[in-house]
Amino acid sequence: MAQIHIKExxxxxxxxxxxxxxxxxxxxxxxxxxxxxxxxxxxxxNATAYINSPDNQNLLxxxxxxxxxxxxxxAQRCGxxxxxxxxxxxxxxxAPYIRCNL
Numbered sequence: 778m779a780q781i782h783i784k785e786x787x788x789x790x791x792x793x794x795x796x797x798x799x800x801x802x803x804x805x806x807x808x809x810x811x812x813x814x815x816x817x818x819x820x821x822x823n824a825t826a827y828i829n830s831p832d833n834q835n836l837l838x839x840x841x842x843x844x845x846x847x848x849x850x851x852a853q854r855c856g857x858x859x860x861x862x863x864x865x866x867x868x869x870x871x872a873p874y875i876r877c878n879l
Contacts, residue, residue, distance in 0.1 A: 779825065779834040779835060779836035779870070779871075779874070780817060780834065780870075780871035781825065781868050781869070781870055781871070782817065782819075782868060782869035782870075782871065783864070783866075783868050784866045784867075784868065786865075786866070787864055787865050787866040787868065788864070788865045789862050789863065789864050789865070790845040790862070790863045791845075791860050791861070791862050791863075792845055792848075792849045792859060792860060792861040792862075792863075793859050793860050794858075794859040817869065817871035817872065818871070818872045819869055819870045819871045819872045819874070820838070820840065820869070820870060820876075821840070821867040821868065821869055821870075822838040822839060822840045822842075822864075822867060822868060822869075822870050823839065823840060823841070823842045823843070823848070823863065823864060823867055823868075824838070824839040824840075824842035824845075824847075824848035824851075824852070824861065824862060824863045824864065825837065825838055825839065825861070825862045825864075825868075825870060826839060826848065826849075826852035826855075826857035826858065826859070826860070826861040826862070826877075827857060827858050827859060827860055827861075828855075828856060828857040828858065828875055829858070830875055832873065833873045833874050833875050834871075834873060834874060836870060836873075836874040836875070837852060837855060837856075837857035837874065837875050837876075837877055838870045838874050838875070838876050838877065839851050839852060839855070839857075839877045839879075840876070840877075841877075841878075841879065842863060844863060845861065845863040848861050848862075848863045849861045851877050851879045852877065854877075854879055855875075855877035855878075855879060857875075857877065
């Protein structure tokens, strides 16, 4: 499972396939875990997406995304798929992962 370190007061918008059925998840929602920033090697990103690459935690990061729609578009162009997550604050993605440089 991909490891994402989330800052306090962060929300996430998620797109699930097709016509972007999007939901916003509150900061205390089950499955969101806040960890210290120095617990892993990695980099900060604004968005993540699924990519079929188990050696890379199935994690595609999209640091330049500016919105959920932008993250979804860039994820698809980089070979990723759903779910796509866009975070209200940058999150720390733990390596290994694949980086979308669009």
